[in-house]
Amino acid sequence: MADDLLCINISSSAAFFGSRLSSRDGRAAKAGKRRADGGIREVPGAKRRRTPGVLGPQKNTTPSPAGEGRQQRSAVGKSHVRTTDRHRDGQRGPDRPFIKTSSLFRNNPDVPDIHSPAVTQVKEKVFTSDSFEALDLHPHLLATLDKVLHVTSMTSVQRQTIPVLMAGKDAVVRSQTGSGKTLAYGVPVVQSLQAADPKIKRSDGPLAVIMVPTRELAKQTFEIFQKLLKPFTWIVPGVLMGGEKRKAEKARLRKGINILISTPGRLVDHIKNTLSIAFSAVRWLILDEADRILDLGFEKDLTVILNAINANGPSRQNVLLSATLTEGLSRLASISMKDPVSIQVSEIPEESRATLSKITVAKAEDGQQADSFAVPENLQQHAVVVPSKLRLVCLAAFILSKCKFDKGQKLIVFVSSCEVVEFLCTLFTTVLCGQRDASTTLKHHSALNFLRLHGNMKQEERMDVFQEFSHCRSGVLICTDVAARGLDLPQVTWIVQYNPPCSVAEYVHRVGRTARIGTRGCSLLFLTPSEVAYMDVLASHSISLSEMKMETLLSVLMKDERFKGRGKWNNKSAQALEQELRERATVLQSDFENVVHASEDSVQTAKKALQSFLRAYTTYPSSAKHIFHIRSLHLGHAAKSFGLRDAPQGLVTKATKRPGAKDKTKNKEKRYSEQFAYFFFVHSSCEYLKEQENHRTPASLT
Numbered sequence: 001m002a003d004d005l006l007c008i009n010i011s012s013s014a015a016f017f018g019s020r021l022s023s024r025d026g027r028a029a030k031a032g033k034r035r036a037d038g039g040i041r042e043v044p045g046a047k048r049r050r051t052p053g054v055l056g057p058q059k060n061t062t063p064s065p066a067g068e069g070r071q072q073r074s075a076v077g078k079s080h081v082r083t084t085d086r087h088r089d090g091q092r093g094p095d096r097p098f099i100k101t102s103s104l105f106r107n108n109p110d111v112p113d114i115h116s117p118a119v120t121q122v123k124e125k126v127f128t129s130d131s132f133e134a135l136d137l138h139p140h141l142l143a144t145l146d147k148v149l150h151v152t153s154m155t156s157v158q159r160q161t162i163p164v165l166m167a168g169k170d171a172v173v174r175s176q177t178g179s180g181k182t183l184a185y186g187v188p189v190v191q192s193l194q195a196a197d198p199k200i201k202r203s204d205g206p207l208a209v210i211m212v213p214t215r216e217l218a219k220q221t222f223e224i225f226q227k228l229l230k231p232f233t234w235i236v237p238g239v240l241m242g243g244e245k246r247k248a249e250k251a252r253l254r255k256g257i258n259i260l261i262s263t264p265g266r267l268v269d270h271i272k273n274t275l276s277i278a279f280s281a282v283r284w285l286i287l288d289e290a291d292r293i294l295d296l297g298f299e300k301d302l303t304v305i306l307n308a309i310n311a312n313g314p315s316r317q318n319v320l321l322s323a324t325l326t327e328g329l330s331r332l333a334s335i336s337m338k339d340p341v342s343i344q345v346s347e348i349p350e351e352s353r354a355t356l357s358k359i360t361v362a363k364a365e366d367g368q369q370a371d372s373f374a375v376p377e378n379l380q381q382h383a384v385v386v387p388s389k390l391r392l393v394c395l396a397a398f399i400l401s402k403c404k405f406d407k408g409q410k411l412i413v414f415v416s417s418c419e420v421v422e423f424l425c426t427l428f429t430t431v432l433c434g435q436r437d438a439s440t441t442l443k444h445h446s447a448l449n450f451l452r453l454h455g456n457m458k459q460e461e462r463m464d465v466f467q468e469f470s471h472c473r474s475g476v477l478i479c480t481d482v483a484a485r486g487l488d489l490p491q492v493t494w495i496v497q498y499n500p501p502c503s504v505a506e507y508v509h510r511v512g513r514t515a516r517i518g519t520r521g522c523s524l525l526f527l528t529p530s531e532v533a534y535m536d537v538l539a540s541h542s543i544s545l546s547e548m549k550m551e552t553l554l555s556v557l558m559k560d561e562r563f564k565g566r567g568k569w570n571n572k573s574a575q576a577l578e579q580e581l582r583e584r585a586t587v588l589q590s591d592f593e594n595v596v597h598a599s600e601d602s603v604q605t606a607k608k609a610l611q612s613f614l615r616a617y618t619t620y621p622s623s624a625k626h627i628f629h630i631r632s633l634h635l636g637h638a639a640k641s642f643g644l645r646d647a648p649q650g651l652v653t654k655a656t657k658r659p660g661a662k663d664k665t666k667n668k669e670k671r672y673s674e675q676f677a678y679f680f681f682v683h684s685s686c687e688y689l690k691e692q693e694n695h696r697t698p699a700s701l702t
């Protein structure tokens with residue numbers, strides 16, 4: 001660890017996040033010269049002298065193939081070394097404290113080459129040449145599609161779905177993200193309700209119930225229905241979602257809502273508490289993002305809703321839609337629907353089937369072939385392998401390259417927890433938006449605009465951010481998976497997955513926030529060296545990524561004079577350039593560390609973010625634990641990616657089983673949601689509860 005330490009002398013006057021930064025004298029650029037180690041050259045710097053006699057014997061830190069954590073564990077937990085260094089200006093103030101931090105470029109695991117298995121991606125044609133006029137729609141609805149929504153020709157999923165639904169059938173619809181599924185069900189719902197005889201009255205209550213998983217998606221869907229219903233003013237749409245005033249919603253429900261769009265939790269709230277909804281007239285039940293709604297998390301809510309609707313409703317049409325409906329789930333759900341039509345826009349090419357069958361890791365745990373998902377054809381998917389310690393600077397460099405040096409870019413960065421969103425957003429705003437002039441005061445860099453979105457925010461703030469990011473021309477939205485599904489945010493150019501998703505379905509939905517409706521878009525997945533096997537998992541679902549090199553990401557720092565190192569890079573040799581690059585990365589990391597360590601509060605914020613990241617890391621499903629296991633993380637290196645100079649002591653994260661240990665809950669979630677899907681639409685609560693009590697698998701499923 002001693003060799004892993006740098007000694008930095010900083011001005012400790014930097015205030016808590018958001019305040020002025022300390023002057024540059026704290027940077028690692030001024031740190032001591034580091035010894036070359038294991039073939040890794042260090043940045044050039046001032047000399048570092050080690051106070052003799054303090055160090056214990058060094059352990060061997062040879063990389064182990066088993067994962068970065070194991071090999072690096074030997075490098076942490078040792079006492080720090082008192083070192084001295086010489087400043088860039090050659091002086092060290094006598095009253096300035098020594099700050100010790102580990103080198104960014106030492107003791108990292110080897111970055112393996114990525115061998116992404118060759119797969120043929122599943123393709124879907126987005127547009128057709130068929131016009132909406134070919135359908136038997138009300139002329140006012142046709143005019144609205146053209147003049148208000150600016151759509152004339154149908155997308156593939158619309159051409160296949162609208163006639164089926166207009167014929168009164170149930171449907172299970174799977175088509176890629178951003179292919180127009182909302183209008184695929186929205187148009188037939190409006191067409192059928194406007195034609196109802198006698199004319200629909202507000203007091204009829206809900207005739208269509210549309211369930212979506214998040215508040216933002218509920219709002220977005222509501223706005224689309226508002227537009228579609230412009231000529232049909234007697235049909236009233238309404239939205240219910242958590243965070244809004246329940247009393248106001250209750251009043252609107254009392255007045256009457258004919259097309260009811262809601263998140264499951266909020267609808268249950270009204271069913272149980274306000275008793276203001278009569279479902280006796282429901283003719284349509286639509287589950288958008290159906291695989292998510294049928295998920296374990298929503299199971300109880302959906303049971304309550306179905307029981308309420310089933311109690312005394314007439315026969316109705318049921319529609320399930322998603323970009324990632326697995327065959328198993330849609331088959332089981334369809335058992336309980338009336339002769340549903342299965343609409344799947346994509347076809348898996350034969351060659352792809354052959355490749356898939358060869359990828360053994362691809363097999364689902366129950367031995368079934370993994371489902372293939374279609375991703376937009378114009379989406380360029382990349383992956384970058386970055387050792388833990390370098391993750392923060394690499395993400396920052398990537399954001400700078402897109403938002404500062406490449407104009408007009410709009411990025412969404414997905415992370416694993418609300419705390420990490422808050423932490424990164426504040427840190428990046430402080431460090432990356434800061435620009436020093438001669439008097440070292442900070443100015444805001446206008447091209448960089450960081451926004452945050454997560455489930456712990458107040459509803460009003462969530463909506464403001466959603467609107468702001470929808471309308472801005474460039475900026476970075478740092479968010480949790482609350483923004484992963486359904487959101488139609490215009491002109492997003494890059495999706496960055498800083499923390500890998502919990503499932504391949506979530507991967508597909510996250511990247512689906514770009515390259516929508518035939519436009520171009522790019523995505524970047526961050527992996528650590530111990531996580532590269534995730535590429536195989538993606539390949540097993542027909543998803544193939546090309547590699548981006550970490551050095552390519554970091555190279556943008558050469559353009560940013562704020563991170564200038566010791567300034568010898570006018571020597572144009574490759575070696576000098578590489579050294580300068582490393583020095584600049586180190587300077588940037590030091591800026592982060594200085595801000596984090598500016599006060600006890602900011603250190604605590606960083607620790608909380610680290611802790612929540614670790615906790616989230618324990619929640620990967622058992623089938624992915626061989627790749628994402630908490631034990632393969634190196635705490636000290638993970639801490640560095642939160643700007644912490646040391647691995648914090650006493651972090652509590654839920655202990656998990658060893659990889660390979662017998663998992664009794666294997667496939668439990670899957671079994672659960674499949675069983676639940678079976679009960680979808682048909683069973684009353686009594687039957688459902690009876691089955692649950694008996695813990696029986698329904699006969700038709702066996």
Ligand SMILES: Nc1ncnc2c1ncn2[C@@H]1O[C@H](COP(=O)(O)OP(=O)(O)OP(=O)(O)O)[C@@H](O)[C@H]1O
Nearest residue numbers: 151153154155177178179180181182323486488517
């Ligand atoms: N026929 C069409 N022509 C042009 N644009 C369309 C058409 N239909 C829908 N769109 C636009 O395509 C975008 C994506 O539509 P939508 O959000 O319904 O996609 P989706 O398939 O539901 O995506 P996701 O799976 O991510 O929820 C929207 O901006 C919508 O206005």
